[in-house]
Amino acid sequence: MSPARTDHDARRHDVSEAVWRVLAEHGFAGLTLRAVAAAMGASTGLVTHYFAGKRELVAHALDILETRTRHRPRLASGAPGLATLRAHVLNILPLTPEGAAMNRIWVSSWDVALSDPDLYAAQRTRYERIRADLRAALDDALRLGELPPDADTERLAANVLSFTHGLVVQALFDPGTFTPARQTDLADDHLTSLARRGLPPT
């Protein structure tokens, strides 16, 4: 690799870091070429070298978000079934400062995704994928006898993702009430209730 190439890659990394900092602080509403330049201590001209305009900047921001989400530290899923389901849920919730920043950016991205057909379709596919992951864990739980035998795992997957995303929103707007411990308690309550639905009390 030529030195020029390496410099280019290093600079691209700096640009991505600056985009992330702007998003974490100001969301997509505050994501402008000028704000990214300011976060880098560089000129707007330098940033326009990487992004032709706002749309390219937003697309890059979503790429970073997807990549960081995929590579974020996660709880090991442990045993199949409900333990894996629990790990999926806790891995989504804003339980750490990094998790809070990532969720804040995801929630912020809904605004742009709702008004751009490509981003909208990508988001829909993303949620289908998450529900499929949740459902696979629920299907294991059903086979393992952790759920009532008549449980509808597709509906439960929709229920669990709804609960989880809504808890993310509550927690982002009220982190003092929805501390990591309380979020975890609420998630455990919810998952316990799935396992008990229609079953005699333990």
Place this chain on the structure above:
Amino acid sequence: MSPARTDHDARRHDVSEAVWRVLAEHGFAGLTLRAVAAAMGASTGLVTHYFAGKRELVAHALDILETRTRHRPRLASGAPGLATLRAHVLNILPLTPEGAAMNRIWVSSWDVALSDPDLYAAQRTRYERIRADLRAALDDALRLGELPPDADTERLAANVLSFTHGLVVQALFDPGTFTPARQTDLADDHLTSLARRGLPPT
């Protein structure tokens, strides 16, 4: 009231309608003085007569959103307890085109609210108020024997609002899967499970 005053009010109404149309189509990311002017077929100069800048425009948009949400058509709450809780939940969900537009704008508003301290505090207060309403219905349900006697209504209120807001997001991104009938089924499933928690099967 002088004719000039009436004209001013009529024009202010037109401006508000234009702001709403821009929000419903493009969200807060697309809310600019220029877009509002275009939606009215007017000059940007006319719109700047009403709003000094973007911040005033966003504040006005949130006022309209709050007012329209307060005055939207609602299901009658019916009997106290779980029937009222169900009405609260169904009144939030995007079950009609108007409800979908309103929710799309609320979800879009989270981006700006997360990066503005005043809007953030207003949103937190709003969610506290909704949870208090849900909790009042849950307290009635507890007194009426519709919930297990050891139910923690504060936690259940947080659970119900989380489920409801998360279902709003799923439905906005996938209205084909989350039809009004399916949203209602999922909500009924969820509310039934609250009533059954820890109780023998019916």
